[in-house]
Structures are given as C-alpha cells and as structure tokens.
Amino acid sequence: MLKNKKLIIGFSFVIQIIMLKVLANFPEFVERYYSNGLYVFISKLMRYSFGWLPFSMGDILYTLLAVYVIRWFVLNRKRVLKDTKNFSLDILSAFSIGYFAFHMLWAINYYRLPLHKSLQINDVYNTEELVTFTTQLIAKSNTIQVALTGNDSTKVEFPYSKTELLDMVPQGYHKLAKTFPHLDYQPQSLKRSIYSLQLTYMGFSGYLNPFTNEAQIDGLLPAYKYPTTSSHEAAHQLGYAAENEANFIGSMAAMHHKNPYFNYSGYTFALNYCLNELYKTDPETYERLSKTINEGIKKNFREVRDFWNAYENPLEPAFKSSYNSYLKANNQAKGIESYNYAVALWVNYFKTNPL
Structure with a gap:
C-alpha cells in the first residue's frame, strides 16, 4: 500500500x-x-x-x-x-x-495576468519616449540628491539602520494602496537572511521563501539599496512573482514613500535601469544625458558596483544561469532579460502620471 x-x-x-x-x-x-x-x-x-x-x-x-x-x-x-x-x-x-x-x-x-494588462497600459515604447522619461528621472533624482546632501557631489548616506529601513517599507505600500488598493502591504514579514554572505557570493540581493512567505534580504547590501530591494521582495509577497513586475511595484512603493531617502532610492533605481536600456539603443544620447547626472548619484551607483565587484567569484555566473533557467521554466520566456520589461512599465505609466 x-x-x-x-x-x-x-x-x-x-x-x-x-x-x-x-x-x-x-x-x-x-x-x-x-x-x-x-x-x-x-x-x-x-x-x-x-x-x-x-x-x-x-x-x-x-x-x-x-x-x-x-x-x-x-x-x-x-x-x-x-x-x-x-x-x-x-x-x-x-x-x-x-x-x-x-x-x-x-x-x-x-x-497570472501580465501587469501591463491589469494596469491597462502599453508594454512597448520607442527610444524617444525612453529619452524623455530618462531626462525627467534625472531631473527628479538630482533634485532629491541635492535636498538630502546640500550639494550635487556628495553621496547620499542613509541615517537609518537596516532594521529601521525594513520596518519603514510598509509605509510606501500604504500610500501606493490609495491608488491601487490591492497593493496594501500588511502584515509585514521582512527579514535579514542568516545566509547573507552566501547570497552575496551567488549574486542575489534577496529572495522570497515560498514555504513561509518571508522576504529574505541580503544583510550585507549597502543601505542605499535597502528601500528598493526590500520593497521588491514585498511585491513578491503580494503575489507578483515575475521579477520585472516586482521591480516596477517595489520602486513605485519607494517613490510613493513619505520618506525622501526611500524616494531617492526608488527614483535612482528606475534611472539606472533606464540608463542601461538607453545605452543599448542610443549610446550617444546616453553619454549626453549621463553628463547631466549629479556626481553624488554616480557615487551611489559606484558604491553598489564596488560592493558586487568585491564578491565576484567563478561560481556566480553558474548561479545566475541556473536562475535564468528557473525563470524560463516558470513562464518567464526571456529569463533574466525580462527584468527590463520594468522599463516599459515605467515609461508608459508615467506618461499619464507625471513625476
């Protein structure tokens, strides 16, 4: 039997x-x-x-x-x-x-239904639209960076512990829920992973445990990345499994947060993705717009790059390749490349919802 x-x-x-x-x-x-x-x-x-x-x-x-x-x-x-x-x-x-x-x-x-369909927005954009939105993001990010530091050349330092940042995450979702009620995030379950070192060497900043619905955050990440990373994992908890959709929702929660440090993390997160896309499609415009970004923002970008570079190892590509295969096996046809679908969501959403 x-x-x-x-x-x-x-x-x-x-x-x-x-x-x-x-x-x-x-x-x-x-x-x-x-x-x-x-x-x-x-x-x-x-x-x-x-x-x-x-x-x-x-x-x-x-x-x-x-x-x-x-x-x-x-x-x-x-x-x-x-x-x-x-x-x-x-x-x-x-x-x-x-x-x-x-x-x-x-x-x-x-x-589930793709996010652009549930939001009823387009999922394609042209280079001109990307340039327009990226220009707006630069202006918004520059303004917040100067407001937080007092000048355009100082890196933004977060005056909060990582535990405090995790506790603040739901506030952004509560505000976002005024427009999208189904995105209200409570109760919270955000934890720093006890395997943060291993996650870092694997090249991952966090993950959702599907068997306990706990969002695990890499405790070694720079504080600058905590608002968007933790908000990203919270989006997974709300049922948005696709990485690109969690990127969009997580950044939106940070952008809508009442705290300017969360706003800075959210807007510059989107800016970094848009710049990467622009570099692929229009390198000359990318170079021109890059010169208009405050040096302080570039230092925060560099801080993150230096962090990941310090943990580079021969096994990381294998982990990324495995995760790419995992995404493709779970209805994400483009695998890791589908992360850039978030750019289409930002560009089209903010057409009717100005920054």
Whole structure:
C-alpha cells in the first residue's frame, strides 16, 4: 500500500506539469481565483504566523532540510545499487510533494495576468519616449540628491539602520494602496537572511521563501539599496512573482514613500535601469544625458558596483544561469532579460502620471 502511494505521488509530478501548462493559457482565471483569491489568504496567514519572529524561520527550515537530506542520502547510499527502483521512487515522490507545495503556496502567481494588462497600459515604447522619461528621472533624482546632501557631489548616506529601513517599507505600500488598493502591504514579514554572505557570493540581493512567505534580504547590501530591494521582495509577497513586475511595484512603493531617502532610492533605481536600456539603443544620447547626472548619484551607483565587484567569484555566473533557467521554466520566456520589461512599465505609466 505504501509503495502504491509513493508511486501515485511520484508520478503525479507529470500531471502537475501538464496542469500548469494548461493553466498558463488562462491567466484571467489565475488572476481572479488564485492571485486575488486563495493566495491572498495563504500569504496573510503565513505572514501573520512568521512575520513577528525576529529571525528567518524559512532559513532555519532550509538548514534543517539540508541536514535531513544529507543524512538520508548517507543512510540510504547502499540502496542506489541494491534497491534502485524504490530509491528513485522515494526521491521522486518527495520532489513531487515539494513541487506541489511550491506552486500551491506561491508559484502559481507566475501564470497570472501580465501587469501591463491589469494596469491597462502599453508594454512597448520607442527610444524617444525612453529619452524623455530618462531626462525627467534625472531631473527628479538630482533634485532629491541635492535636498538630502546640500550639494550635487556628495553621496547620499542613509541615517537609518537596516532594521529601521525594513520596518519603514510598509509605509510606501500604504500610500501606493490609495491608488491601487490591492497593493496594501500588511502584515509585514521582512527579514535579514542568516545566509547573507552566501547570497552575496551567488549574486542575489534577496529572495522570497515560498514555504513561509518571508522576504529574505541580503544583510550585507549597502543601505542605499535597502528601500528598493526590500520593497521588491514585498511585491513578491503580494503575489507578483515575475521579477520585472516586482521591480516596477517595489520602486513605485519607494517613490510613493513619505520618506525622501526611500524616494531617492526608488527614483535612482528606475534611472539606472533606464540608463542601461538607453545605452543599448542610443549610446550617444546616453553619454549626453549621463553628463547631466549629479556626481553624488554616480557615487551611489559606484558604491553598489564596488560592493558586487568585491564578491565576484567563478561560481556566480553558474548561479545566475541556473536562475535564468528557473525563470524560463516558470513562464518567464526571456529569463533574466525580462527584468527590463520594468522599463516599459515605467515609461508608459508615467506618461499619464507625471513625476
């Protein structure tokens, strides 16, 4: 009986894959009944359950799971050859259960309606529109940088601890929710990961644990990146699984925040993406506009580059490649490149909502 159960559970993995392929053709159904239905309940339940803890329960569970898996393989190593069929079945059934939980608790959000459709804005733009918006972003960012430092050449230093910055994140979402009620973020569950060093070497600034709905932030990141990184992960908690959409929503939450340091982080985050896109499409205009950016902003950009450069290692490209494959396997056809879809969202949203 136990063997039959394992067989059924194991091969249900194939059925799950087929069902997800079918579900990908019905984003409106996912949007209505899962993302804005069942998932809202699941997400809040887990954030109420684990958000109050001062440490990451998800990181601890991952640690215990890793220990258990290693121990299991050690104890069952002889079965690889002696009982290959049942050994493989045990692994397949365990993987099938994990795959089911991963999607039911969060990842079905990958199949929801694209954000530009739910916002009813265009998802394409031309170079002229990009130049216009980038020029506006530069002016806005320059103004905030001078207001915070008193001159145009000083890097913005954040007068808050990283814990304080995490606690401030919901304020931006509360204000954003006045325009988009479904983006109200409460309760919060933002934690500094106990594996921050490992995350940094992998090249990631944070991640969402789908099994506890805790947002894990790299504790080593410069404070300048905390408002947008933590707001980005909060967007994942709200059910926006696509990285490009979380970038847009997270930056918008920072831009709408009542705190000018959050505003600075949000606007310069969008500016950096737009500059990268402009460099690809119109290098000459990129060079011209770059000269109009305050030196203080460039120092903050340099601070982030120096941080990541200090942790470069031969394995980082492999981690990025794996994540790229993961995104493509989860309905993100362009993989990591799809991050730049956020530029289209910014350009088109701010056409009718001036900075």
